[in-house]
Amino acid sequence: MEQITKPHCGARLDRLPDCRWHSSMFAIVAFGLLVCWSNAVGGLILAQLKALGWTDNSTTATFSAITTAGMFLGALVGGIIGDKTGRRNAFILYEAIHIASMVVGAFSPNMDFLIACRFVMGVGLGALLVTLFAGFTEYMPGRNRGTWSSRVSFIGNWSYPLCSLIAMGLTPLISAEWNWRVQLLIPAILSLIATALAWRYFPESPRWLESRGRYQEAEKVMR
Incomplete structure (x- = not known):
């Protein structure tokens, strides 16, 4: 079997002109950032939780913190695990943690359970943000990596107003019990x-593959 030696992926990626491949990576990461607004939704659902008698000043502070x-x-x-498992695997792992904690949290029977879910949600989100940006920048050429990163951040920052608009639309339509x-x-x-x-x-x-000596896999991605 032919052995693939060091493919110098970093230099090859830096030489690539902007292309559809870069745009695809951008679209996936930007969409992932745009929709992970679990942090933003926390402040929006507190009003419903207070109306339901779930929270007081003390538990509100705990919920936020x-x-x-x-x-x-x-x-x-997050970054430590991502360095060991790879950017893609870490991305999917942290999304799974983030999603599971949101779904379980949505069916919380009481405030203590919801607060515990919020902690796990925060762990998944914090790790996810680190991994998304780290993985994305590794795909981008050095000459305009900052530009691509700015574009991703711009899209991701729309998650807060988008979340607020959705909350405004839902409030008159759904009872407080189901709204949050x-x-x-x-x-x-x-x-x-x-x-x-x-x-x-x-x-x-x-x-990342090249840094782990997995040259054949790195070469396959580059093709």
Whole structure:
């Protein structure tokens, strides 16, 4: 069998002109960022939870802080795990954690259970954000990596106003009991679509494969 030696993927990626392949990676990552608005939805559902008698000032503070704590932990370990498992696998793993915690959280029987789900949600989201940006920049050529990253951030930042608009539309249509649950399920469903797209179209980073000595796989991606 022919042995593939070091393909120098980094240099080859940097020489590539902007093409459809770059646009595909951009579309997947940008969509993944756009729909992972679980952090934004937290503040929006507190009004419904308070109306239902689920929360007071103390639990509201805990609810808000626990997501940040989870994101802090996720950001801390997300990159480490991503370095070991690969960008694609980490992307899918963290999306799975993020989605599962949103779905389970949407059916929470009480505030304590929801707060626990919010912590896990934060872990998944914090790790996901780190991995998405790390993986995306590894595909982009060095000469305009900042431009591509800015575009991704621009799309991702629309998640907050989009989430707010959806909440405004749902509030007069759905009772408080179901409103907050639906607001958690919507990004979960959209994130599931993003995960399916990543599973189908998001290849492993050739830079990462090359760094692990998996030259044949890196060469296959480059083709």
